[in-house]
Amino acid sequence: MTVNSEAVPGQQDPERKTVLDIDHLKVTFATDGGDVYAVKDVSLDVKAGEVLAIVGESGSGKTVTAKTILGLLPETAVSSGAVLINGANVISLSPHRLRQIRGRDVAMVFQEPSTALNPVFTVGWQIAEGIRAHANANGGGRVSAKEAKARAIEALGKVGIPDPEHRVNYYPHQFSGGQKQRVVIAAALALNPGLIVADEPTTALDVTVQAEILELLRDLRDKYGTSIVLITHNMGVVADLADRVVVMYQGYIVEEAPANTLFAEPKQNYTRNLLAAVPHLGRNSASEGLTERRYQDEEVLVAADNLVIEYPGRLGTPAFKAVDGVSFTLSRGEVFGLVGESGSGKTTIGRAIAGLNRTTGGSLKVLGYEMLNLRERTFKPLRKDIGFVFQDPAASFNPQLTIGECIAEPMVIHTNPSPAQARKRVGELLESVQLPASYAGRYPHELSGGQRQRASLARALSLNPRLLIADEPTSALDVSVQAKVLELFRDIQEEFGFGCLFISHDLAVVDILSSWVGVLYKGKLVEQGIGSQVMGNPQHDYTRRLIASLPVPDPAEQAKRREEHRALLGI
Amino acid sequence: MSANTTLEPVTNPRAPLFRRLPVISHFNKSVGLQRFMLVVGLALTGIFLITALAAPLLAPYGFAQLSDADGSFPTQQAPGGKHLLGTTVGGYDVLSRVIWGTQTALLVIIVAVVLSIFAGVILGLVSGYIGGWLDRILVVVADAIYAFPSLLVAIVMAIVISGGQSSLFGGIMAAAISITVVFIPQYFRVIRAETIRLKAEPFVESAKVVGASNIRIMTRHIYRNATRTLPLIFTLNASEAIQTLAALGFLGFGIEPSSAAEWGFDLNKALADTTSGIWWTGLFPGLAIVWTVLGLTLVGESINDLNDPRLRGRKRSGRKDDGGPSAAQAAIELEVRAQ
Amino acid sequence: MTTLIDAPPSDADALLPPKKKQSGGGLGQYILVRFLLIFPTILILVTLVFFLMRITGDPITAAMGGRLPPEQLQERIHSAGYDRPLLVQYFEYLGQLVTGNFGTTLSDNRKVTEMLTTYGSATLELAVNALIVALLVGIPLGLVAASRRDHLPDAVLRILAILFYATPVFFAGMLLKLVFSVWLGWLPVAGRAGTRTELSLTALEAPTGIYWLDALRSGNMAAFSDVISHAVLPAVALGFLTAGVFLRLVRTNVIGTLGKDYVEAGRSRGVSEFRLVTKHAYKPALIPIITVMGLQIAVLLGGAVLTETTFEWKGLGFQLANYLTARDFVAVQGIVVLLAVIVAVTNFIVDIIAALIDPRVRY
Amino acid sequence: ACTGPSGGGGGGTASGGSGGGAITFGTTDKVVTLDPAGSYDAGSFLVMNQVYPFLMNSKPGSAEVSPDIAESASFTAPTEFTVKLKPNLKFANGHALTASDVKFSYDRVLKINDPNGPASLLSNLKSVDAKDDTTVVFNLKAGNDQVFPSVLGTNTGPIIDEEVFPADKVMSDEDIVAAKPFAGPYTIDSYKKNELVSLKANADYSGLLGKPANDSAVIKYYADSNNLKLDVQGGNIDVAGRSLTATDAADLDKDSKVKVYKGPGGELRYIVFNFDTMPFGAKTPEANPAKALAVRQAMADIVDRQAISDQVYKGTYVPAYSVVPDGLPGASQPMKDLYGDGSGKPSLDKAKKALSDAGVTGPVNIKLQYNPDHYGKSSGDEYAMVKEQLEKSGLFTVDLQSTEWVTYSKARTADAYPVYQLGWFPDYSDADNYLTPFFIPGNFLKNHYENPTVTDLVQKQLTTPDKTERQKLIGDVQTAVAKDLSTLPLLQGSQLLVAGKDVKGVEKTLDPSFKTRLGVLSK
């Protein structure tokens, strides 16, 4: 039986049916290192037509909870408690009954649309597959392939795929990322389930696309009364969409409240800290009140003039222009924030400055050295003046070396210190990034993500560089950790006074650190200026859309912004 | 924000050395069926190794011995009595030859695999790291050899090399080198692929940004990370080496009986016996090959599965819902506040 | 020999345009480059074999070394031109190859092309038979093992697969022969057909050389069943070796795809486990499976040497061993070129098939 | 010279001739080529002997050569060997067979001089003249060559159709079969090289070998003698020829369904001493001919041929006590008396005495080489046994090594091996074929053995027309080389044929000519 028909898209109706009721759920995994208690005690319920957001830092058990709802836990998991969907307890259901519930009563939307779709089948086939799987269970006999396809087309239409009759025969790769996520949602919708579980449905998408998907989800709730369990770590998304919020921490639920209440007056300390750590566009800006570019008269460290960077095409295919005619300067002491959507060329520019990519046209002068036709031998002496902080702190350390060895590596190469000197310097560096000197003896995997990123910063600073390139240094971290690293970063930059190219896709983060901001779009620098001015009064069309798409972590403000920007976003 | 799943470190570099050794660390990781397979493989391989090392003690006679104080051995004698597994048409003691055969097999494995690891690893590292034309040429050559039936390459090599003599050393070297030639492309491919993957890893790039020289990057950063899969390839190639050796022997390109005991050769000689109702001369060398290859392959497969998180089995959480951390909400509150 | 290691994706890919290209014309160009790559591969093998064979000695010594005094031997070697500079001989040989002239074998005076077609068809027949056995055995069992992963059927199948692999073809062949031919007397010992069948097939007009095909065409059912009964044991001996590899290959890859999000997504829609394994997981797994199966053709051909020798199956592998002993380099080179072409072309075709299965490549 | 209509008898399976059904003969000897100019091996000769006519051949049951398609053949002058053909000979394709074809055949072998060919057998032939349609004169370089008639019955001997074969190059088997230039007891009906040859009795043949007792014969080729054995046991073939392993032969002996026929064999297996490099050899630091001889003698005293024959070969090879195999006219067994206990058994005392007499002290180290891939699978076992026997005496230490054939045959003539194994299959059945190639200066052994007396004797026997006198000379040579021990003969092969119980006539072809004639078989 389904719920959709009786759903009422009202808001605070206590009479509404409960579609999901989780009661004292516990999930334990068997692993090499012993049992992992992923979910320790979770109780929650979802009413018809409600959007329940589950938030919490990485590893707090959000995904595990979501998977339990559909009975999708791997064999290594043992769960106890109750997960009732329309009265049936998923945990104790036979595999056969479970299969009937999946898709019909509850459906799932995955984080990565590109991996959630089977690349070798058409999207229509994949949607129809779910429909036909339930053919007999509905008592209606077999659904013909044709009928299933018709329903797939209908579902695609619902989620706003243009020309669904035609597109139903497309393969996943023929859709863009946002469209793929729509297809995934269509597949979830195909049997009109009462409940959709969406695990970070927008994390893999650019903000502009994210805004569209959020709009779509809201539409579903409003039009069809579908309940949604929305899992996310993005407070902006929560503020944008959720009716009620559940905060998870280490497998427990620490707080539960309606969205407005939670943002306005969080009860628990943990929640408060969490909210405080979320960067908020326009608050805490580094360029607050500036009217002209700071450090203009300082030594110019990087000067790009009409810079072009191409990736060679293979065997006859034309080269791909990742960076196209970009000009900017970066001076000593300045933090240059570079933002843009995925694939816009941010990393490419950063790597070119560090001499990891070759430039193909225009001019790029780094510390006075022309990078066009770079020769490693002549550039090497300059390397000690350039630091680089990578996005993923885990991957940027050699797993076979200790943190101390890694941090000492630049010194060993350039100044050849005695072991004692090196040890001493490593200790100092660690302390300057607020890590105990004893951590030098640890291996990278023995540090937490935030600690690793600090160590990475220490390594970048070990030779007192004049220039630092930071490529999304915090995007792999939880917000609370991110906040701390950003703070540290800001302090250190002020202390050492190096020039810094700070790359991020998150406008709010960039705004916190950089006084000068450039916006990159498809390899072109479409706008640059003082941070607060770019954010507050964007000139370029793309910048405007970018800023409008960014949900702010405040339901009231976000609702307003949504209304304001409706036209701009075309939704 | 889920972290990128990079290859998880196989071993905890700080655990005691003993526990970090390839096979032992794998053993500790294994459970259930996988542990069973690993244990069976280790047992078979262990018996093989012990037999090889203790061959002089275990074997009742020399591998080329035809007589003892009591006179010449009878030929084609059925198992039993003085000759537990019987004798061959030439009068060799089958049991002794099977036992001594382990030594030959072991020597060939070691020489072949060591040689190919050296050459393969160096070529793979350099080719993968330097890239360019050198890489392309090496790749095409390696692919050509790799794609070609390896046994045939081994035969040709055996002929080229056995131009020398089939003394024990010469024979083993001939077999080992011909196997080496076949294996180099494999190591080359694996190491090269790893090197290329690692070359793009941020930790290698971070070494590059700080100005580390190519040699330093290759030796300090890539080499150790790229060779992590070697124990696996080692075991699998060891079993292949045995098969190739046996096949060479079977086809008559192997080691002569007076130089060393070699199962494939004995099997070849036993073909006529088998159909004449003399089953023992062929069966035992054949089983010895199967035994050894089975053991090594089981070990290799298990290591492979254990290295691959996708394939690694995990024990089920035994306790359904015992004690567990069902601590109260309050305890958390404390913890949270303390932050 | 086989390798159980998952072959890393062909390194040649490094030289190719990216497969997963979205723009038009990608596939055409991919095919072209892939095709052109066949030639250096063959050239390399030919070159290697040419020089290696010359190091090993000449056919005249091989044939006459026990009969003639060294002076006469030398004179014959000289008149045959084998004492000329290697490079001269090499380029002469390449020149011949380019004009399609493979020469005449030295040890038994046959046109290499004729020899290749005769024995090539025998090897082809064996390989096809073995492949059929391997596919029929390996794929279903691999699927079973993957879906019952870490349970008893999986355990049994995996150990079986390793056992298949661990048993050398010639040992398996010997045992099979002993049991089914000598003891039970059900199947013939060796050869591709009985004398009478062989005579009748030889008499056939334009024989294909593939015996069961010829037997079918001749409409002679007795001959057909004779041919099939001869084919069983070799096909099983060689097929099971490969089946072990296939089983493992299918298992590993299907387990890999079973862990993918899209399978989870299918499961979340209520699709049955059977369909998840046989459709959702199997088809995407097929791409790597087919690629590695392509590489298995080399294994199959290598195994064919042993199988052919064991079962007196007069094919390329069998002949190759003979010609090698006779130092008949013309023949050996001919066979190597053919095998190289077969391997390269198979891999080429397999890559194309894999590309076609993968819809991402189509546009 | 050829007048007959071309393109005679085509296919057709109509059975003619006498005898019963088809005989299937299995062998492991491969054909190099059916063209007589391009082959010099047993496998090719097996087919050629059935399908080509010869001037001289040996009758079943005898090793002696007598005219085949000739009426007469004899020396008409010391350097002139004249053959008269029977009249009205024809090839199966209808072409006439005349003296001109004979001349063509021999000229062609010499002209083509194929690396794999038998031209070297004709080293004594100066020219051939076709006097008229039926008369051929062979002009020889050296007179009174007693083995020349035998040579005419070897690989060089087939008479071929000059209208079919090109004069200057070897022809492919397929083309030969298609052109049917056959005039022997059989013609080839269908041909799959080294797989299957089907022969049909040739009604037109009226030579020495007589009409085949069967109307057709099939030769089936095997690579592995084991499969050959299983097939003859299973009745899939009627007769299995040659190269059965000892185990196979012993097993077949016990099988009631088949019968094993054993005949004298021409194969000789022996150890060669390199007079320069063997212990105390001429080029060694402690060179001493007497000591070297003592070493050879001691080895001859010690080797137990009978044990090797029994153990390794199950009697398929028998002890050889002379350089000429037993059974050939003139063969004697001098080594039986000279060495060992005088009855063929080893004698340790004698060996010790030989060494001590020559002043050799301490065990002599012998570097013994054998080849594993040219003389059958059992060489390894054979030499392991030789090593065992030598070492057990306490007089020798043996460093046994083996080398693959091509290298082996090069290295042995380059003085690399002091003491080594060789084997010999005769080109033709005459004692001389075991003497001239071995013991005259420039022989193919290249072992630096030279004894003028032996050389003289060898040359003398070659030109002595009187049979008894010649045989005596041959005996003298054997005794002389037995004393010098240039080589140490170990074993002599025997011919083995295994046939189903119902096959008749097998024993007729097992004679010292070592030629297989399928025509005598029937069932």
Ligand SMILES: Nc1ncnc2c1ncn2[C@@H]1O[C@H](COP(=O)(O)OP(=O)(O)OP(=O)(O)O)[C@@H](O)[C@H]1O
């Ligand atoms: N298959 C598994 N085996 C073992 N442990 C697991 C498994 N899946 C999840 N866990 C563990 O359970 C805990 C909760 O994981 P979960 O995926 O629910 O986190 P999350 O809140 O979704 O985090 P993220 O924001 O990173 O997605 C983590 O400690 C994780 O390591």
Ligand SMILES: Nc1ncnc2c1ncn2[C@@H]1O[C@H](COP(=O)(O)OP(=O)(O)OP(=O)(O)O)[C@@H](O)[C@H]1O
């Ligand atoms: N090695 C490469 N070869 C070919 N194309 C590349 C390569 N690296 C990047 N590109 C392409 O260049 C463009 C810019 O890539 P870049 O990594 O600079 O983007 P980005 O702005 O850093 O994106 P993200 O936010 O996803 O990190 C993209 O379209 C990308 O596909």
Ligand SMILES: [Mg+2]
């Ligand atoms: Mg998650």
Ligand SMILES: [Mg+2]
């Ligand atoms: Mg980037």
Ligand code: NI
């Ligand atoms: Ni292999």
